[in-house]
Every structure is written in structure tokens, then in C-alpha cells.
Amino acid sequence: MYAVTLDGFGGPEVMTWAQVPDLPAPGPGEVSIDVVAAGVNRADLMQRQGFYPPPPGASETLGLECSGVIAEIGPGVQDWRPGDRVCALLSGGGYAERVLVPATQVLPVPEDWDLPAAAALPEVAATVWSNLVMTAGLRSGQLLLIHGGGSGIGTHAIQVARSLGARVAVTAGSKFKLDSCQELGASILINYREEDFVEVLKSESDGADVILDNMGAKYLARNVDALAEDGRLVIIGMQGGVTAELNLAVLLGKRGSVHATNLRRRAATGRGSKAEIVAELRRRVWPLVAEGSVVPVISAELPVADAAEAHRLLDSDDTVGKVILRVRED
Amino acid sequence: MYAVTLDGFGGPEVMTWAQVPDLPAPGPGEVSIDVVAAGVNRADLMQRQGFYPPPPGASETLGLECSGVIAEIGPGVQDWRPGDRVCALLSGGGYAERVLVPATQVLPVPEDWDLPAAAALPEVAATVWSNLVMTAGLRSGQLLLIHGGGSGIGTHAIQVARSLGARVAVTAGSKFKLDSCQELGASILINYREEDFVEVLKSESDGADVILDNMGAKYLARNVDALAEDGRLVIIGMQGGVTAELNLAVLLGKRGSVHATNLRRRAATGRGSKAEIVAELRRRVWPLVAEGSVVPVISAELPVADAAEAHRLLDSDDTVGKVILRVRED
Numbered sequence: 001m002y003a004v005t006l007d008g009f010g011g012p013e014v015m016t017w018a019q020v021p022d023l024p025a026p027g028p029g030e031v032s033i034d035v036v037a038a039g040v041n042r043a044d045l046m047q048r049q050g051f052y053p054p055p056p057g058a059s060e061t062l063g064l065e066c067s068g069v070i071a072e073i074g075p076g077v078q079d080w081r082p083g084d085r086v087c088a089l090l091s092g093g094g095y096a097e098r099v100l101v102p103a104t105q106v107l108p109v110p111e112d113w114d115l116p117a118a119a120a121l122p123e124v125a126a127t128v129w130s131n132l133v134m135t136a137g138l139r140s141g142q143l144l145l146i147h148g149g150g151s152g153i154g155t156h157a158i159q160v161a162r163s164l165g166a167r168v169a170v171t172a173g174s175k176f177k178l179d180s181c182q183e184l185g186a187s188i189l190i191n192y193r194e195e196d197f198v199e200v201l202k203s204e205s206d207g208a209d210v211i212l213d214n215m216g217a218k219y220l221a222r223n224v225d226a227l228a229e230d231g232r233l234v235i236i237g238m239q240g241g242v243t244a245e246l247n248l249a250v251l252l253g254k255r256g257s258v259h260a261t262n263l264r265r266r267a268a269t270g271r272g273s274k275a276e277i278v279a280e281l282r283r284r285v286w287p288l289v290a291e292g293s294v295v296p297v298i299s300a301e302l303p304v305a306d307a308a309e310a311h312r313l314l315d316s317d318d319t320v321g322k323v324i325l326r327v328r329e330d
Numbered sequence: 331m332y333a334v335t336l337d338g339f340g341g342p343e344v345m346t347w348a349q350v351p352d353l354p355a356p357g358p359g360e361v362s363i364d365v366v367a368a369g370v371n372r373a374d375l376m377q378r379q380g381f382y383p384p385p386p387g388a389s390e391t392l393g394l395e396c397s398g399v400i401a402e403i404g405p406g407v408q409d410w411r412p413g414d415r416v417c418a419l420l421s422g423g424g425y426a427e428r429v430l431v432p433a434t435q436v437l438p439v440p441e442d443w444d445l446p447a448a449a450a451l452p453e454v455a456a457t458v459w460s461n462l463v464m465t466a467g468l469r470s471g472q473l474l475l476i477h478g479g480g481s482g483i484g485t486h487a488i489q490v491a492r493s494l495g496a497r498v499a500v501t502a503g504s505k506f507k508l509d510s511c512q513e514l515g516a517s518i519l520i521n522y523r524e525e526d527f528v529e530v531l532k533s534e535s536d537g538a539d540v541i542l543d544n545m546g547a548k549y550l551a552r553n554v555d556a557l558a559e560d561g562r563l564v565i566i567g568m569q570g571g572v573t574a575e576l577n578l579a580v581l582l583g584k585r586g587s588v589h590a591t592n593l594r595r596r597a598a599t600g601r602g603s604k605a606e607i608v609a610e611l612r613r614r615v616w617p618l619v620a621e622g623s624v625v626p627v628i629s630a631e632l633p634v635a636d637a638a639e640a641h642r643l644l645d646s647d648d649t650v651g652k653v654i655l656r657v658r659e660d
Contacts, residue, residue, distance in 0.1 A: 135587075216578045217578060220576065220578070230602060235578055235581075235582065238578055238579060238582070242577060242578050242579040243575050243576065243577045243578065243579075244575070244576060244578070245573055245574065245575055245576070246550065246573065246574060246575070246576040246588070247572060247573050248546045248547060248550070248565055248568055248572050248573065248574070248590050249568060249572040249573075251565075251588075251590035252565065252568070252590035252591065252592055253592070253595075255589075255590065255591045255592060255595075255596075255602075256589075256590060257465075257587055257588060257589040257590070258576070258581075258587065258588045259585075259586075259587040259588075260578050260581040260582035260585065260586065260587070261582065261585045262582055262583070262585060265583075265585075266585075272560055272585075
């Protein structure tokens with residue numbers, strides 16, 4: 001089969017669409033999927049550069065999510081049959097013609113959904129639901145601040161939060177992105193190049209009940225400052241560095257909390273596992289997609305052979321929503 | 331009536347048992363309690379020194395908990411009658427012959443419980459339950475690390491955690507305190523003067539699922555290091571300072587969280603309020619006290635006129651469990 005291979009770690013040019021050994025048949029509890037499209041994530045860019053090695057047992061091939069058609073099912077798999085239209089949360093291997101995945105990380109794609117577009121859902125949906133709802137307990141009437149509102153995660157988080165009845169504030173670096181966030185339902189729009197997000201937020205609210213942050217150290221103190229009473233800061237990325245000073249008196253004064261999470265290293269099964277998150281998505285988020293309250297937001301679809309261009313595009317920071325790679329016609 | 335008054339802020343000697351104006355009758359939803367005993371808390375020592383002003387509307391008199399007998403009930407109070415034996419979580423005012431408190435912060439003291447000893451329960455029980463269970467979600471089979479296992483909060487937390495089926499590790503500064511913690515149910519005993527708690531904990535476990543910390547900045551990095559996967563660090567005191575560096579990559583690697591909480595500034599009613607916590611105590615902790623699984627641990631009882639001596643005693647760090655002040659015979 002074909003897959004994107006890496007000629008060492010480095011820039012986008014190290015990626016080549018090349019022949020690789022076929023996968024083994026699915027083991028117990030696994031399925032294989034003939035990939036129609038794969039989502040591109042910022043983690044892929046880091047893995048390509050050698051900064052984010054796959055966890056033990058995961059494929060070395062890039063790609064944390066895909067859509068496609070079930071090819072084969074392993075022993076013990078009851079829920080899926082060959083030919084089923086699906087998408088899946090992967091630990092790796094999505095930039096390929098076929099991928100192996102635990103059956104518990106697969107989600108159905110109904111006939112009236114666009115199958116390639118469904119490749120944009122699993123990673124953002126799992127990230128957003130696990131952090132906003134399972135970790136932070138976001139509820140109706142609360143205020144959510146999303147940093148990078150125009151990102152794949154941001155555009156999805158706005159829609160999910162609105163569906164839950166929360167108010168949404170976003171930061172982004174351009175008017176175009178902020179306009180897109182507003183169309184999706186954000187009501188407090190902050191251009192971080194021109195405004196201080198803490199000032200804007202405090203002028204328009206009592207602070208954020210939940211903050212979804214991808215900047216890490218650079219924003220830590222200001223995020224804690226921007227929290228409301230009982231506010232929860234959830235850090236899912238460290239694009240602004242790793243270590244920063246935390247003022248515990250400020251945190252204690254508002255009974256705040258700082259959470260840092262990752263999705264990829266979660267266990268396949270058990271409490272807080274990928275299986276649990278995927279089951280929650282099916283129960284709580286898939287109905288929102290079915291009714292049109294949450295839609296995949298896709299900035300660009302490129303052929304998988306142009307993976308390098310897709311990475312450059314995501315890295316340019318000019319996209320709103322997701323970039324997906326098309327592997328085959330559906 | 332008489333109460334402990336402060337001649338300015340400073341050492342224990344600023345406290346005097348002196349006549350003060352009588353309290354008004356209880357307002358709507360309030361009761362007054364004739365105090366039999368008042369618990370001494372570290373927060374009282376800070377307030378006496380001028381470092382911990384009472385929240386708006388609270389009594390200026392020291393004392394965050396008491397036991398006694400209901401004197402009067404205000405309009406609308408259904409649950410209590412004059413003469414009921416009770417204890418109560420206060421926002422202040424416990425070092426006095428009588429105190430006013432919202433009826434929702436009062437708990438019953440059955441006939442077969444020691445009434446003065448019940449003054450040792452409300453503050454530690456509310457602190458322990460709200461942090462270990464409501465904030466950190468401690469569950470059966472998990473490992474709890476308690477810093478200052480010999481303190482009032484520590485000795486209560488050991489018993490509650492054991493009743494929940496959790497394992498307990500404690501730090502303390504003397505063999506005597508560690509022996510007491512062991513008798514109460516702690517199984518990992520760490521003398522912080524002689525051992526590094528992270529090393530000991532890691533040699534005996536996969537890390538702590540929950541840490542209850544009163545040291546703040548001084549322990550922040552080591553506490554994060556000592557957390558297990560999905561571990562929750564709950565900071566309820568800052569005896570070791572306020573600001574420290576936080577390594578988000580370490581936290582993210584284990585999907586950990588850092589919570590900082592306070593009890594006194596919680597609202598009287600609503601979500602996460604004192605009323606909610608007290609209702610939970612009555613439902614979940616009071617049965618444990620009734621069956622003897624959780625007992626008040628009292629190091630010393632002194633006459634309220636000797637409040638200065640009680641403060642010196644608590645400050646000496648030689649006590650195991652609580653110090654209480656006796657206000658009248660029951």
C-alpha cells in the first residue's frame with residue numbers, strides 16, 4: 001500500500017507518498033479502514049520535525065484521524081462490518097491508504113454526511129468534548145474563552161459550546177478569522193495583535209468560567225487573571241512555551257484550577273480513555289452534527305501526495321478550520 | 331455578652347476575653363447559637379496578625395466553627411428549634427458566648443456525641459469533603475497524599491479517605507505525628523525532615539491520585555512531580571509561599587491539574603456554596619461520625635479566656651489534631 005513516509009525529521013519536504021509494506025490483518029478488537037481522507041493536525045507538524053514521537057505501539061506514520069470505509073474486522077468485533085462508512089480517532093497512521101484502529105475509536109458516518117469532510121471531526125471533537133465537558137464541566141450560561149478561535153479546534157469548540165448554551169469569547173490574529181468565529185456563534189471577539197484579552201474580557205464579563213488554551217507558559221498568568229470565580233483553565237498546547245510562574249494566591253482567591261491534558265497518550269480503554277471519549281461523542285456530539293448545529297469547518301482539501309503543501313498551509317496560520325488530505329475517492 | 335476582642339493586630343497577647351455589645355436577634359434564615367466550644371484554626375492566627383481580613387458582612391470576631399445550643403431562630407427557619415444541640419460552620423464570630431449563622435451552615439449533634447468535641451468538626455469536615463470529594467473526586471482504590479498529616483485537617487482527611495476506600499500517604503515532621511497518622515489509617519508515612527516525599531512516594535506507588543497541600547509555592551514543583559496520571563493537586567494553604575514556577579509539560583504529560591481553593595469566601599448559598607457543602611456533610615460524613623469511622627481528633631481543650639495560649643499551642647506545631655476553646659459548660 002501507499003503511505004506518507006518521512007525521509008528523516010525536518011521541514012514539509014521530508015514527506016513522500018511512497019509504497020510501504022501492507023498492514024497485517026486486524027487483531028482482536030481491531031478494524032482496518034480504507035482511508036478516504038485524513039485530517040491534518042498541528043501535532044503532525046511537530047511529529048514531522050521530530051518533536052512529538054508516537055506513543056509506544058502506535059504507527060510511525062503521521063495522521064491522528066481519518067474517514068473511510070471499514071475494510072476488515074478483527075476477532076470479536078461486533079459493531080462494524082466491512083463497507084461501513086466511518087471516521088476514526090487514531091494514535092497514528094492516517095496518512096495512508098489503510099489504517100488499523102481499535103473498534104472502540106471508530107464512529108459512524110451516516111449516508112447523508114460528506115465522507116471526506118468527516119475526516120475533520122474525530123480529533124477536534126474528541127479534544128473539545130473531553131476538555132470542555134469531561135474535564136472542565138462547561139455548562140449552559142457559562143462563558144468560554146477560546147484562544148485561537150479560528151483553528152480546527154477553535155471553530156469546533158465555538159459550535160459545541162453554543163450548543164451547550166454557553167457564551168463564547170475568542171482570540172484570533174485577524175479580522176477575517178474573528179468574522180468567521182462570529183458567524184459560528186462567538187460573541188466576544190478579541191484581536192490579540194491589537195488588544196489585551198484580559199482587559200477586553202473583564203470589560204465585557206466577570207471573567208471566563210472555562211479557558212481553552214494552546215499557548216501554555218506565555219499566557220499562564222494572564223489566563224489565571226482572566227478566570228472567573230471557580231474558573232477552569234485547560235491547557236492543551238504549549239505553543240508559547242513550557243514553564244511559567246504561577247501565582248497561587250490569585251488562583252486561590254477565585255478558587256480556580258489549571259488543567260493540562262493530552263489526547264494521544266490516553267489509554268485505549270478504561271476511565272478517561274479514548275473509548276470513553278468516543279462513546280461520549282457518539283451519544284452527545286453526533287446528534288448535534290446530524291441536526292446541523294455543529295458542522296465540520298474545512299479550510300482546504302488537498303491530495304495526500306501534496307501533504308507537504310498541506311503542512312505549509314497549516315503552518316502559515318492563514319487557515320480557518322481544518323486542512324484535510326484526500327487519499328481516495330469515496 | 332463576652333467575646334474575644336483584639337487590641338490591634340499582632341501576637342497572641344492582643345486577644346482579650348471582654349464584654350462586647352449583645353448580638354441582634356437572628357434575621358431571616360439565621361439562627362443564633364449559645365456557644366459551648368469553638369475550634370481554633372490556622373486562619374484565626376493569620377486574622378489575629380492582620381493578614382486575613384474577614385469577608386464583607388462577616389463578624390470581626392475570630393472563630394470559624396463552634397458547637398453549642400440553638401438560642402433563637404429567625405423568620406423562615408424550619409429546621410432548627412431553640413435548645414437543639416448543634417455545631418456550625420461560621421464566617422467568623424465563634425470566639426464568643428453567642429454567634430449568628432445562616433441556618434444552612436448548622437449541623438446536628440446527636441445526644442450521644444460529645445458536644446464540645448463537635449466544635450472540632452465543621453471547618454475540617456467542610457474543608458476535607460469539599461476538596462477531596464467535590465473538587466478532586468477522590469475514589470476508592472486511589473492514593474491520597476496529605477501534607478501535614480498530623481494537623482486538624484490532616485487527621486480528619488486520613489479518616490474520611492480511608493472510609494472512602496482510598497490509600498493514604500502523609501508527610502509530617504515527627505515520629506509522634508506519623509505514629510498518630512498510622513493509627514488513624516495512613517499507610518505511607520514520610521518524615522519530611524528526613525526524607526524527600528517524592529522519592530518515598532514514587533518508591534511505594536505510581537504517584538498520588540490526589541494531593542492535599544498546605545505549603546503552596548514551596549512544594550508546587552515537587553507536588554506536580556509526585557502526581558500520578560490524571561492526578562489532582564489541591565492547594566488549600568500557602569505556608570510555603572505564593573508564587574512558583576510551574577512546568578506545564580510535566581503537568582500535561584500526566585494530564586494533571588492544580589486546584590487552589592478557599593472555604594471562607596464561598597457564597598452562603600448556590601452551587602459550590604457553604605450550604606451545599608454542609609448538606610453533603612450531613613448526608614455523607616455525619617453517618618461516618620455516627621458509626622465511629624471518623625472521630626474528632628482533639629489535641630487540647632482550653633478555656634476561651636486562654637485563647638492566647640491556644641494560639642501559641644497551635645503555632646508551636648506540636649499538636650496532633652485540633653485545639654478547641656471551651657466557652658461554657660454544656
